[in-house]
Amino acid sequence: MAEAQRIDGKAVAARIVDGVKAGVAKLTGETGVVPGLAVVIVGEDPASQVYVGSKAKMASECGFKSIKHELPAETSEETLLKVVRDLNEDPEVHGILVQLPLPEHVDEAKVIQTIDPDKDVDGFHLINVGRLSTGDTAAAFVPCTPAGSMLLIREVLGDDLSGKNAVIVGRSNIVGKPMAQLLLAANATVTIAHSRTKDLAGVCRGADILVAAVGRPEMLTGDYVKDGAVVVDVGINRIEAPEKGLKEDGTPKTRLVGDVNYAEAAAKAAAITPVPGGVGPMTIAMLMANTLRSACRAAGTTPPAL
Numbered sequence: 001m002a003e004a005q006r007i008d009g010k011a012v013a014a015r016i017v018d019g020v021k022a023g024v025a026k027l028t029g030e031t032g033v034v035p036g037l038a039v040v041i042v043g044e045d046p047a048s049q050v051y052v053g054s055k056a057k058m059a060s061e062c063g064f065k066s067i068k069h070e071l072p073a074e075t076s077e078e079t080l081l082k083v084v085r086d087l088n089e090d091p092e093v094h095g096i097l098v099q100l101p102l103p104e105h106v107d108e109a110k111v112i113q114t115i116d117p118d119k120d121v122d123g124f125h126l127i128n129v130g131r132l133s134t135g136d137t138a139a140a141f142v143p144c145t146p147a148g149s150m151l152l153i154r155e156v157l158g159d160d161l162s163g164k165n166a167v168i169v170g171r172s173n174i175v176g177k178p179m180a181q182l183l184l185a186a187n188a189t190v191t192i193a194h195s196r197t198k199d200l201a202g203v204c205r206g207a208d209i210l211v212a213a214v215g216r217p218e219m220l221t222g223d224y225v226k227d228g229a230v231v232v233d234v235g236i237n238r239i240e241a242p243e244k245g246l247k248e249d250g251t252p253k254t255r256l257v258g259d260v261n262y263a264e265a266a267a268k269a270a271a272i273t274p275v276p277g278g279v280g281p282m283t284i285a286m287l288m289a290n291t292l293r294s295a296c297r298a299a300g301t302t303p304p305a306l
Contacts, residue, residue, distance in 0.1 A: 004231075005271040007152050013281035016151070016306050017062065020288045023304040024063040027296055035295035036065040037095040037121070037287075038087045042080060042106065043073035048099045055097065055284055062288050065092060077106045081114050088116040094298055095121035095291035118297065121290035123147075123178065132181045141290050146179040148282025149232050149273075150186070153209060156230050156271045161188035167204050169193050169220065169259070170213030175234055179211055200224070212259035222264030231272040234279050235259030 028034050037059045041052045052068065059066040069083055080102075087096045096119045102108050112120075117127035123143035131140035142150075157164065166188040170176040176192055183190045193203050195214075204210055204224035210231045212220050217237035225231060235258040244253035258275030266272050273279055289306050296303040 004266040004269040005156065006266075007155060007232075007271050007273045007278060009148070009152060009273060009278040009281045012151060012155060013148070013285035016282075016285040016289055017058070019304060019306040020062050020285075020292050023292050023296070023306070026304070027292070027299060027301060028063070031299045031301060033295055033299040034063070034065050034092070035095070035291050036067060036090075036093040037097065037291045038067040038069065038090075038093045039097045039099060040069045040071065040080070040083055040087075041099040042071045042075050042102055045101070048101075052099050055287060058284050058288060059291070062292075064288075064291060067093065073103050075103075075106075077110070080106060080111060084111060084114045088114075088119065091298075093119065094294040095119055095287075097122055097287070117141075119294060121287055121294060123290070124174070129173070129178075132178055135181075135185055137182070137185055141294070142182065142286075143174055143178045144283045144286035144290065145175050145234060145279060146182055147286040147290075149175075149179060149211060149234060149279050150182045151286075152232060152273055152279065152282060153183075153230060154186075157209070159186065161186040161209070164188045164208040165191070165206055166209040166211070167191045167193055167207035168211040168213065169200070169204065170211075170215075170234070172213065175213040179213070183209070214259050216259055217257050218259070218261040220260045220265065222261065222268055224260075225265045225268045227268050228270045229268070231260060231265050231269045232279065233258035233260040233262070233265075233273050233275050236275060236280060 039052050056066045056068050087093045096115050112124045117125045123141040128141045166183045168176050168179050171192050171194045180190045180192050201224045205226050210229050213234040217239050237257050238254045240252040241255040242252040256276050293303040
């Protein structure tokens, strides 16, 4: 069997971002409205700092007003909720993103549910979850990682997935469940599998579309993949890579891998997303697209189709 098509998330994300930039120029030119994205980060978690930095940089590149609230780790829940409520009331803010995880003394669910659903560009508010689960994908803000994954699937298979069996490994509220809703809306037959699924490899081998979102490095081997399947790897895991040598502190250097063993899966799949360079770039691109949609709605204009 021929080597699998490598689904280039960077290229698709760049196309989305170009569309966002054009949409911002049109919106601002016609209405004077500049999309505003506010990012709130609590504490000094290094990975969160990197994510927030890349989101803010992309927002500026797209022509957004980029607002960043950096709060110390000991910030009280009430102080954080006040920041969110103030952003809800700010007409220049169209998207609010609270970077997760939050410190243990803060109730994440309470914070997320305090965000105005019409500014919830992460798609985590229960109102947006409800819109998506009832099939109202036009009104819902869809979580960015599943939304981006869905676009990559459409790159290969088109918009109508009738007759396709899709298996999602992972049942999180952030990826697994919304991914299932998107696939159902595209007419796929959907199975959500997880750590308690009996004969997980056998279930996965029935998938024409296999989405891995379990957070375990290279867990899905070639034995999980049906010949000719489309494989979307949502996982981002850092593992030791002694072959790359040692860091200054004497510990092995690391590399990023997904939840899928890429080499084994690529030998059987028709198409597969790499890690890095697959779903990752799509997540930030879809955040920009959601923010533009929110700004267009606020201005009373029709958001562009991206």
